[in-house]
Amino acid sequence: MRILVTGGCGYIGSTTARLLAKSDHEVMVVDDLSEGHRQAWPGALEIFDLRDASAVQSFAAANPVDGIVHFAARAYVGESVAQPLRYWRANLVPVLNLCEAFPGTPFVFSSSCATYGQPTTARLDESLPLAPLNPYGATKAAAERLLQDRADAGQGAFVALRYFNAAGAAAGGHHGEHHQPENHLIPRAVMAALGRLAEGLQVFGTDWNTPDGTNIRDYVHVADLAEAHVLALDYLFDDQPSTVLNLGTGRGYSVLEIIRAVEEATSQAVPWTAAPRRAGDPAELVADATRAFEMLGWQAEHSALEHIVQSAVVWHRKNPQGYSA
Numbered sequence: 001m002r003i004l005v006t007g008g009c010g011y012i013g014s015t016t017a018r019l020l021a022k023s024d025h026e027v028m029v030v031d032d033l034s035e036g037h038r039q040a041w042p043g044a045l046e047i048f049d050l051r052d053a054s055a056v057q058s059f060a061a062a063n064p065v066d067g068i069v070h071f072a073a074r075a076y077v078g079e080s081v082a083q084p085l086r087y088w089r090a091n092l093v094p095v096l097n098l099c100e101a102f103p104g105t106p107f108v109f110s111s112s113c114a115t116y117g118q119p120t121t122a123r124l125d126e127s128l129p130l131a132p133l134n135p136y137g138a139t140k141a142a143a144e145r146l147l148q149d150r151a152d153a154g155q156g157a158f159v160a161l162r163y164f165n166a167a168g169a170a171a172g173g174h175h176g177e178h179h180q181p182e183n184h185l186i187p188r189a190v191m192a193a194l195g196r197l198a199e200g201l202q203v204f205g206t207d208w209n210t211p212d213g214t215n216i217r218d219y220v221h222v223a224d225l226a227e228a229h230v231l232a233l234d235y236l237f238d239d240q241p242s243t244v245l246n247l248g249t250g251r252g253y254s255v256l257e258i259i260r261a262v263e264e265a266t267s268q269a270v271p272w273t274a275a276p277r278r279a280g281d282p283a284e285l286v287a288d289a290t291r292a293f294e295m296l297g298w299q300a301e302h303s304a305l306e307h308i309v310q311s312a313v314v315w316h317r318k319n320p321q322g323y324s325a
């Protein structure tokens with residue numbers, strides 16, 4: 001099948017594009033390189049901004065595809081609180097443009113656990129009402145709704161994958177996470193341990209209602225996420241109905257537990273300081289991913305915390321400048 005991967009020069013997108021190519025799909029990546037890296041995806045690439053409707057239309061006219069996997073978005077909760085309009089344009093307009101330009105094409109969408117807000121249940125399943133606490137989560141919930149309306153009208157099926165926290169790198173350290181600036185906890189903790197974060201690691205809130213007072217998140221290896229996209233496309237090519245699926249492990253780790261895991265993997269101390277809570281952050285997000293197993297046969301197989309952290313350490317040690325080198 002010919003698959004369009006948007007945002008395929010980014011972290012999760014490039015990992016997925018590589019796996020799709022290995023699975024004998026023909027992969028076409030579109031990315032504007034606003035955040036991504038050319039070196040992350042060695043295959044076919046068109047560089048343009050998906051917010052530009054006429055560019056998307058021209059691309060679609062020249063490149064019919066069998067399926068779309070849409071990663072391109074801005075993905076920083078704090079930035080979305082400060083710049084909500086930028087997030088609504090960045091995260092919703094490309095979905096609309098792609099749906100208009102590729103009528104009927106099966107669509108796999110990168111959604112997020114940020115759509116849930118802060119439910120009180122220990123593990124979050126897909127039946128919970130969506131109540132995002134920040135504009136980032138709200139844009140993801142709105143895009144899901146757009147895709148649901150399109151599907152209800154018989155204009156194209158979708159699978160929305162609600163990732164919990166993506167982390168880790170390819171075995172051997174040739175391919176990994178490089179955000180600029182890096183805002184994710186595991187890479188920041190590794191950078192701090194390796195002496196590459198001048199200011200050390202900030203821990204946003206040590207007074208949350210959790211056992212050690214720090215946030216709890218569910219970390220899933222990027223290789224497991226990539227696998228879920230391949231399965232989701234197969235599911236849609238089998239004419240199965242549209243659905244929304246959590247991707248996580250069902251096990252949460254606090255920030256302090258992550259710091260300890262990074263200290264063990266690097267044999268270095270992680271220098272950290274307590275900072276105030278960030279606006280829009282929930283205390284705890286842990287997935288119930290039963291449905292992804294039932295519908296796709298998906299399970300997180302590479303997501304043991306030690307493996308995630310170890311793979312991230314190898315990537316950072318081998319690539320001190322990320323892809324910039």
Ligand SMILES: NC(=O)c1ccc[n+]([C@@H]2O[C@H](COP(=O)([O-])OP(=O)(O)OC[C@H]3O[C@@H](n4cnc5c(N)ncnc54)[C@H](O)[C@@H]3O)[C@@H](O)[C@H]2O)c1
Binds near residue numbers: 049167179
């Ligand atoms: N990283 C996580 O833990 C996480 C968790 C939940 C959901 N997600 C979602 O997964 C997706 C990928 O996340 P990531 O961490 O790989 O992000 P990333 O920033 O590494 O990748 C996004 C890619 O999209 C490109 N892009 C952004 N806007 C574009 C536009 N208008 N036109 C063309 N290209 C554009 C960027 O250049 C980048 O290469 C995002 O949709 C994000 O919201 C990520």
